[in-house]
Amino acid sequence: MYLGYNTNGFAHHDLFDAVELLAEIGYQGIAITIDHGVLSPRDPAMPEQLERLATLLRARGLRSVVETGARFLLDRRMKHEPTLVSPEPNARQRRIEFYKHCIDCAATLGSDCVSIWSGVLHRPADDEEAFGRLIDGLSATLAHATERGVTVAFEPEPGMFIDCQTRFAELLERLPTEQLKLSLDVGHLQGKGEAPIADYVAAWSLRLANVHLDDAVAGRHEHLMFGDGEIDFPPVFDALRQVGYEGGLFVELSRHSHMAPVAARSAFEFLSPMMVG
Numbered sequence: 001m002y003l004g005y006n007t008n009g010f011a012h013h014d015l016f017d018a019v020e021l022l023a024e025i026g027y028q029g030i031a032i033t034i035d036h037g038v039l040s041p042r043d044p045a046m047p048e049q050l051e052r053l054a055t056l057l058r059a060r061g062l063r064s065v066v067e068t069g070a071r072f073l074l075d076r077r078m079k080h081e082p083t084l085v086s087p088e089p090n091a092r093q094r095r096i097e098f099y100k101h102c103i104d105c106a107a108t109l110g111s112d113c114v115s116i117w118s119g120v121l122h123r124p125a126d127d128e129e130a131f132g133r134l135i136d137g138l139s140a141t142l143a144h145a146t147e148r149g150v151t152v153a154f155e156p157e158p159g160m161f162i163d164c165q166t167r168f169a170e171l172l173e174r175l176p177t178e179q180l181k182l183s184l185d186v187g188h189l190q191g192k193g194e195a196p197i198a199d200y201v202a203a204w205s206l207r208l209a210n211v212h213l214d215d216a217v218a219g220r221h222e223h224l225m226f227g228d229g230e231i232d233f234p235p236v237f238d239a240l241r242q243v244g245y246e247g248g249l250f251v252e253l254s255r256h257s258h259m260a261p262v263a264a265r266s267a268f269e270f271l272s273p274m275m276v277g
Contacts, residue, residue, distance in 0.1 A: 001211075001240060001241075001245050001246055001247060001248070001249055001275070002028040002029050002063060002247075002248055002249070002275075003026075003027055003028055003029065003248075003249050003251075003268070003271055003272060003275055004022075004027050004028060004029025004030055004031055004062075004063070004064075004065075004248045004249065004250040004251070005022050005027050005029075005030065005031065005250060005251045005264055005267070006030075006031035006033055006067060006212075006250050006251060006252045006253075006254065007019075007030060007031065007032050007033050007035075007038060007067075008031075008033040008035070008067065008069070008070075008252070008254040008257075009251065009252065009253040009254055009256055009257055009260055009263065009264065010022075010257060010260045010264075011035075011254070011257035011260075012257050012258065012260065013257075013260060014037075015037065015038050015049070015053065016052070016053070016056060018260070019053070019056055019057070019060070019062070020056075020060075021260075021261055021264065022264060023060045023062060025264055025265050025268050026268055026272065027062075027264070027268065028061075028062060028063060029062055029063040029064060029065070029248040029250065030057065030062055030063075030064050031064070031065050031066075031067050031115075031212075031248070031250040031252070032053070032064055032065070032066050032067065032105075032109070032111070033067040033068075033069060033070055033254075034066065034067070034068060034070060034073070034101070034102055034105065035070035035073055036070070036072075036073060039053070039105050040073065041097075041098065041101040042073075050105055050108055050109070051108075053109065054108055054109050054110075057109060057110075063111075063112060063248060064106075064109050064110070064111040064112065065106075065111050065112050065113050065114070065115060065153075065210055065248055065250065066102050066103075066105055066106040066109070066111050066113070066114045066115070067114075067115050068098070068099065068102050068114065068115060068116050068117075069115075069117070073098075074094055074095070074098060080119065080120065081119075081122075082094050082095050082119075083095050083117075083118065083119020083120065084096070084118060084119055084133060084134050084136075084137035084138065084141075085118055085119045085120070085121055085125075085130050085133050085134050085161050086119065086122075086133070087123055087125070087133075092133060092136075092137055095119070095137065096137050096140050096141060099114070099116060099141045099144075100141070100144045102114050102116075103141070103144055103145050103148050103150045103152070104148060106148075106150045107148040107149065107150050111150070112151065112209065112210070112247055112248060113150070113151040113152065113153045113181065113183075113209045113210050113247075114145070114150055114151070114152050114153070115152075115153045115154075115155055115183040115210050116141065116152060116153070116154060116155065117154065117155045117156070117157045117160055117162065118134055118154075118157070118160045118161040118162040119160055119161060120159060120160050120161065121161050130161055131171070131174050134161065134162070134171070135171075135174060135175050138154075138175060138180065139175075142177065142179050142180060145179070146179065151181055151209055152179070152180060152181065153180075153181040153182055153183040153209040153210040154168065154171070154180055154181070154182060154183060155182075155183035155184075155185060155188075155210075155212070156168045156185075156188065157185075157188065158188055158191055158192060158221040159221060163192070164188075164192045164194060165189070165194055165200060165203075165204070168182065180207075181207050181208070181209035181210070182204050182207045182208050182209060182210070183209065183210040183211070183212065184200065184201070184204060184208055184210070184211050184212070185211075185212035185214070185252065186211070186212065186213055186214070186216075186231060186233075186236055187212070187213075187214035187215060187216035187222075187223055187224070187229070187231070187252075188212075188216070188221070190215075190216040190217065190218060190229065190230060190231050191216045191217070191218065191219065191220055191221045191222070193218050193219070195218075196235065197231065197235070197236050197239075198235045198236055198238065198239035199239075201236065201239035201240055201243060201245075202239055202242070202243060205243035205244075205245070208243070208245055208247070209247055210247060210248065210250070211240070211245070211247065211248065211249045211250065212250055212251075212252040213226075213249050213250065213251050213252065213267075213271065214226075214229075214251065214252050214253060215227065215228050215229030215230070215231050216229045216230070216231060217229050217230045218230060223252055223253055223254065223255060225253065225256065225263065225266065225267070226266070226267055226270040226271065227270065233271070233274060234274055237274040237275070237277070238277065241277045249271070249275075251264070251267045251271070253267065
């Protein structure tokens with residue numbers, strides 16, 4: 001396994017400056033959140049930026065994943081909208097097309113996976129209807145990923161329709177496929193009271209394709225700097241080693257962009273000793 005950092009924690013930096021800074025610190029991977037200025041499907045210069053990024057990652061020997069959680073990229077008024085559970089079919093199709101764009105970027109970059117989530121139900125809907133929307137969108141997304149040879153990993157996100165591991169398991173009962181993998185955010189587990197975290201690593205080991213690292217406290221969805229929360233990290237790293245996890249462990253501190261170089265170095269100094277078992 002290797003240690004990486006999410007570009008959503010470098011929101012005030014040029015993408016290529018951020019990659020260079022992270023490589024200098026010692027990170028071996030980059031989680032690329034596609035966003036304004038970062039491989040945006042709305043940017044005519046995106047193809048050139050994509051090729052330049054692919055070249056830089058190869059030159060620096062960096063692995064990557066593609067993240068899809070940009071806040072106002074598809075809708076300037078509503079964070080994260082539209083999603084796969086939006087009520088309007090045309091809106092859901094916009095999210096699907098965005099996911100296809102992200103998959104295409106991942107194919108060019110040789111990324112380990114593309115990480116996605118369900119979205120928030122802003123209007124009441126029963127489970128049958130909401131799961132139906134989600135599964136339709138996931139099926140289209142997974143079909144495109146198969147064509148491009150890209151892995152898709154699903155992240156349960158607090159506040160969204162699929163907000164925890166129990167709901168993710170229910171999704172898999174309704175969509176029984178080995179193709180959909182898991183993005184596991186340890187801070188989300190802590191915040192949702194899903195503990196011990198190491199037990200969830202073991203339970204999902206065969207589906208685990210992506211790991212997000214941040215500290216957290218029970219009952220709150222807040223990504224904290226390491227040491228500011230309640231998570232006991234050594235058992236988490238031990239569990240990842242025991243299950244033979246070989247993917248990335250990506251620091252996700254999107255609200256620390258105002259101090260990104262300091263935050264990235266502090267996180268690296270905290271986490272890197274635990275990478276050696």
